[in-house]
Amino acid sequence: MTDKLWGGRFDEDITSEVLDYTLTTDIDVRLIFADLWQDIAHVLMLGKRGIIPADNARAILGALLRLWEKHERGELALRPELEDVHFNIEQMVIEDLGRETGGHMHTARSRNDQVSTDTRMYLRRVQLDAVAANLALVDVLLSFPEEELLAILPGYTHSQAAQPVSVAFWKTAHASMLLRDVRRLRGAFDRTDESALGACALAGTSFPLDRELTARLLGFRGVLSHALDATSARDYLIETASAFAIGGNNLSRMAEEIVMWSGHEYSLVEVSDAYATGSSIMPQKKNPVVAELTRGRAGRTAGTLVQLLTMAKGVTLGYSCDLQDDKPYLWNAIDTYLSTLRIVAGQTKELRFDSARGEHLCWDNFSTATELANYLVAEHGLPFRETHHITGSLVGALIKRGATLRDTKAGAEILAELGHPVEESVLARIFAPRTAVTSYTSPGGTSPQSVEAVRAELRQTAQGHAGWLERTRDKLGTAQAATFRAAREIAAGADFAKVLDTVAADLPALEQR
Template identity: 35%
Template sequence: MKKLWQGRFNEESSELLEEFNASINFDKNLYEEDIKGSIAHAKMLGKCNIISEHESKEIINGLKQILFEIENDRFIFKTEDEDIHMSVEKRLSQIIGKEIGGKLHTARSRNDQVALDFRLFVLKQNKEIANLILSLVSTLKDIAKENLDTLMPGYTHLQHAQPVSLAYHLMAYAFMFIRDYERLVSSYERNNLCPLGSAALAGTPHPINRELTALELGFSKPTFNAMDSVSDRDFALEFLFNISVLFTHTSRLCEELILWSSQEYGFITISDQFSTGSSIMPQKKNPDVAELIRGKTGRVYGNLISLLTIMKSLPMAYNKDMQEDKEGVLDSTKTTKDSLIILTQMLKTTKFNKDNMINACKKGHLTATDLADYLVREKGINFREAHYITGRCVALAESKNLDLSELSLDELKTIHSDFDKNVIDILNLVNSKEARKSYGGTSNRSVEKQILIIENFLKDKLS
């Protein structure tokens, strides 16, 4: 069967070439964007009198029929058609005839066509993933509101450091994910430009109206340089980078959920709905969802590195290497959507074991910094000396198998005679959390402000 481009050739393509060259198996996922772009192009051709209005309408009606066929599983994708663009154009000529169907490709190339389809797809997925992030942020916020008074250890170096609330801890992740959302929004705005009309690399002599197609397709404006337009994949690279940073954050959260669900921590109980068992150990309840999301982080990182490597040495303008740009994006898109949906649902059904969290705060001397600050603030001792005295108090508590907060005033006085009865309140875990009233701190009032910031953010974005 002859190709639509075969006029230059005297021999038919090898079957090996057809299989190796074809992208239809994956770029058929862009059928909606391809048909949408072709409809906009046909409208523009008609309005600019490059083809007649009648021909424009015939083409558009034929394209709508193809869309219906694909969406209702009546369209047959064939390897010999190479890609989604040729497949649709070939079917269009079958429906409305070659004479009119062949006019659709006037003033465009597959180069600007694929650049358009891919950009439309990435921008659409950008929005959908951004909305899923908002849902995750909202879930974290809701859990935080219910746990302002749930004490837990804050960690540095995975060692007990200072007492915080579960609400405060989860707010840290909420603000991470807000940055992920904002990166996607920024990327969308920067890349919302229409490459259609750039043709192969140099534009077209036909009197087209690129502003018209850009408006029709929902872009802010056309791209500025035809050569850049067909060879640019920055929008896909940004998308994959944004996904990679997002997975850095989901992986960190999942790592903590995995630790917290262990017997050693016991901070959470993940719902049976989102846990799995062992084939040999009947007692096991494994946090596989969190582990899979943590593992899929490597997968999306790999897709980013792959596209960076593909693009790094390409001369202008389009090169066939760029056919390798889509599979990684398609994979990362599905991976991200699936992961965000299941992570959000898992968090909604997770039980937080407050008593275990509070008991954990009684280990590791979480109020040691408060004691040192007390000596500086109320006793006029320089911080280095206060640090030493507090260290001696910690050593005393260790020798008695107690937490620092459990030492009596008499016991503290054996280390330093200046301690008074106020020190007992200083060493109280709740008081320690509430003492940090600085902007962004752990006190309930500070955390409530953080929650309000997120509520206002969500209200603005979801309205």
């Protein structure tokens, strides 16, 4: 008979090759905190309900608390021959207390509901960290100095110069995108923050569990009520990966602009030396490597989403080992996304924009031509479709002369020939990029007052998210502290029901949905 914890039915052990192929201990290191917290909550519930003898439960709690202290010191190592974090912790308890006592810990539980609960607990932390990192980058983007309200950049459509904008307008646009990423992460958190513990393998159990108690001890907002769904669901992982992939794409779009605009042909922005590297052969080079890697690593987060969708689509309800392949890819996406958010925040603080160069490009690229069309509508009473045609004719004629909108004398002559004379002084005013930027006073437009209004709105939204983040972290911290306080008191001999009834006041209530 094999000596594995599951080995009663088997005559021989798995080979070393099978163990290497199936073990997850290297991946499960991130779940140690969650597994120990979950074990403690489970044993507290077992003891209170009388499912296992109180003395055994107390002894197990004491062993788990010792393991937690060892983990806190960085001394708890998982043994690969024990396959995963769940068997490792259980075996450590059994080695401490003996099978007669420690063997009670896994009563009314399966690795199926364990792994789902552990992963949800870890993902909650990650999702909150991602919200915090996004909010930090949003704060950098919204903390622009007043002069950037009129620091001119060409705006682009179809990768062609379109209309002039300001640096502040560009920064608030990216902040607006990132705050949608925060909303997506909060939505994923909401679907993650449900306890699977007590679903067991897939069908529940005949033991009288209190799933609401363990959910509260673990800080969950609710219980996944259907046991088969609780152990089968991986949509919360896929939704999280989707939020990472979309967030990675948004960071990549910002990075693409920085890479493009920092090139000599644009010369609109300079990346700090601290976020660039040189060439091994060309001494003149300054390469925006952080922005380039931000752009490239968006592929990792997108790839993880595709991997998880592919993994889950062919698996029937009920646990299959296909599902253990979710974490290696997701862990990589987590590390990529969080590190990218943090380094992009640092890079963004140090960006230096060249407003004079931006204004020059706006003149040369006819970026304010729309302002003539708008002027002819407002001042001459012409329909916009006709003024669009007139302005297009002006641009075409200037190009043939090798001139730009800066050549207001030529512009006035051409418009007179077209039968729509406009004074040169008026053309000089309406074609000036700064005039265009300041005149777009519609909500969400480029004018300083419009941008300031959007900044105030985005700051208020960010503050709301920051408040939610603080409350949620406090809730999880409170639940963990209450769980461990109860475990220490009961391990020392206190009554299960009395202690748990007392700490219940500190535990978050479950949401009714």
